[in-house]
Amino acid sequence: MIMKQLFLRVKAVLQTIRSLFLSHEELALENLALRQQVAVLKRENPRPNIRWFDRAFWVGLRRIWSDWINALIIVKPETVVRWHKQGYKLYWNAISKRGKRRGRPRKDKEIRDLIRQIARENPSWGAPKVHGELLMLGFNVAERTVSRYLPKREWNPDNIAKWKTFWRNHKDEIAAMDFFTVPNVTFRQLYGFFIIRHKRRKIIYFATTFNPTEMWVAQQLRYAFPYDTAPKYLIFDRDSIFSKYVVRVIKSLGIKPVRTSYHSPWQNGIAERWVGNCRRELLDHVIVFGDMHLCRLLKSYVEYYNEDRCHYSLGKDAPEHRPVQNRPEEKGKVISIPRVGGLHHRYEWRQAA
Secondary structure (H helix, E strand, C coil): CHHHHHHHHHHHHHHHHHHCCCCHHHHHHHHHHHHHHHHHHCCCCCCCCCCHHHHHHHHHHHHHCCCHHHHCCCCCHHHHHHHHHHHHHHHHHHHHHCCCCCCCCCCCHHHHHHHHHHHHHCCCCCHHHHHHHHHHCCCCCCHHHHHHHCCCCCCCHHHHHHHHHHHHHHHHHEEEEEEEEEEECCCCEEEEEEEEECCCCEEEEEEEECCCCHHHHHHHHHHHCCCCCCCCEEEECCCCCCCHHHHHHHHHCCCEEEECCCCCHHHHHHHHHHHHHHHHHCHHHCCECCHHHHHHHHHHHHHHHHHCCCEHHHCCECCCCCCCCCCCCCCCEEEEEEEHHHCEEEEEEECCC
16 A cells, blocks of 8 residues: 555655646647546546547547647546547448438338249349349349349359369469448548458558549459469459459459459458458557558558568468567577557567677
């Protein structure tokens, strides 16, 4: 108890000395932050009741003040990051419900029954052919509507076996590309684009933007594969941004485009897995301010991923082969090297001083 009181007094003295070197703006922000926390602690509850405007206060303060962590006492910084993600969900839920009915209206029972009848009588037909027959009968429906009402057919294990065989035989010459979304601090949608080589799971290119277009994607592909560095195959999904123009650019680079099947993310599993790793190991722990901020974060993560991170599929090696480092001498010491702003570390031997 005495040590704790002594520690608090020393901390108070150090904070007083630190305040002498702060600007008027920083002192005002720090005073505002501390007053807000005192107001929370004064509420008559067994535990301070943190309300929605308290959360909004700290999410907003984090945006305008870089030293906000030093003034935060009542919760952990990770909690503020979690509040921001919760606010992002509420923001988009509110936008999606504004002036709209929830869900899509169901089609007439006659159309639904007819779609199922045609599909049942023609087992090899997909949505495009069924949609064509409906158009010939005078029904004005979209092809996506038809695919929604098609009965689910049993999956064919031969199709999976064929895809796995294709991947094993050509993985040295395959790359994959994909997009992922990241909300910034004001809930605006950012897009990350990346290309990964299958052979060593190496990220060979990435870029970020607020407004991806087919022209932008085509230019990124030219940047990613200069001269004779293009792979033989490039896998991508059926996102509308990968348009006919993008496919033409891919072919002009000497690459054979390979689209995945509908609702089959496993066919681009290596790219999907990288997105999951990036979210769990980086994006879930930060609040992104803008395009350049996301680009810097991804640059540091890609360097860590390619040079340091051990992968199960590579025999616990890194994509850019990481040599085993033996103990240099009897009194050698293992040191940790921070990566991705301290979220991850690399460990190496160092000779004793």
